Amino acid sequence: MNTPHPSAPPASAHPAPGALAGVRVIDVSRVLGGPYCGQILADHGADVLKIEPPQGDETRAWGPPFENGVASYYMGLNRNKRGMRLDLSLPEGREQLLALLADADVLLENFKTGTLEKWGLGYEALAERFPRLVHARVSGFGADGPLGGLPGYDAAIQAMSGLMSVNGEVGAEPLRVGLPVVDMVTGLNAVIGILLALQERQRSGRGQFVEAALYDCGLSLLHPHAANWFGDGRVPTRTGNAHPNIYPYDAFPTASTPVFLAVGNDRQFQQLCRVLGQPALGQDPRYATAGQRSVHRAELRAALLPLLAQHAGEALVEQLMAQGVPSAPILDVPQALSHPHTAHRGMTVSLPGGYRGLGSPIKLSRTPATYRMPPPADV
Known part of the structure; x- marks a missing residue:
């Protein structure tokens, strides 16, 4: 049996002790x-x-x-x-x-x-x-x-x-x-x-x-699938990348990087249509409300595909985000971990x-997470 010991000396000391110091x-x-x-x-x-x-x-x-x-x-x-x-x-x-x-x-x-x-x-x-x-x-x-x-x-x-x-x-x-x-x-x-x-x-x-x-x-x-089943008794099914309740909340191809559009309300959808150069699409009765967009999702996807194919994915996301439309390029793990914002957030x-x-996703202003030693060696 071994006595407890640190695996390595602390790499650095933050001036404030952690929130759980003493525990x-x-x-x-x-x-x-x-x-x-x-x-x-x-x-x-x-x-x-x-x-x-x-x-x-x-x-x-x-x-x-x-x-x-x-x-x-x-x-x-x-x-x-x-x-x-x-x-x-x-x-x-x-x-x-x-x-x-x-x-x-x-x-x-x-x-x-x-x-x-x-x-x-x-x-x-x-x-x-x-x-x-x-x-x-x-x-x-x-x-x-x-x-x-x-x-x-x-x-x-x-x-x-x-x-x-x-x-x-x-x-x-x-x-x-x-x-x-x-x-x-x-x-x-x-x-x-x-x-x-x-x-x-x-x-x-x-x-x-x-x-x-x-x-x-x-x-x-199981949210929202349990809530949906409690609500109407229908068995939830697989929807791929699409959200079961709202649309367009789905992955789409573009001229380059594929993107995910996470449109959650009517204003965001209208902004999406404007950025894509088709503001009239946002006024179509089939797509004017969240409920109608969800019901007519197949037609809406078909309408969006040729419009998105005219844009480079990452440039399009920049435009959409600037207009308040949640969206993102679909990145692989190395791309995500190498993103400048990942470094900025200390992740x-x-x-x-x-x-x-x-890194820790829990950010505290006075007592942030610290990283003091690697995992235990072969103790």
């Missing part, structure tokens, strides 16, 4: 949702100690690519954490964890339901010993109910929660969203739950159990030693 987090979670939650807390100043099993977090091997023998997948989720390994299946490992929890504020874990309880580390036992501890769990389905205690992974929850059924091209097969959206939203909700519990603790002096389940979080993403991070990652 101590013991992160025994693995893979994605829990570690993503822990990284957000760490970016904002919490002291996060990541505890891995003897074999390490399995995402260390989820490559290629690898950076110094560690998969970039792991590197993207564990910045700003100290690291150590413990075997919690052994009594001495459990005793060391209890010693670490003595002055911790948060325990973050994603063990299968019943595992910590079997080891005497379940919520009830820990709450009795550490009444101020916030115990946060990321789980697949929660502890009870028809699916309680079963394992859950992002793609399986995308399938079961209905997300795949509304993703993909019209008439094609259901399609997984191309990023682990359920895992990441579950991590975000775990952060929210932890902060709520810490805020409530200031009044009561007591911690509580926080759970963010992938199944719940997958269902929570890429570099640290000594070669670490590169995404």
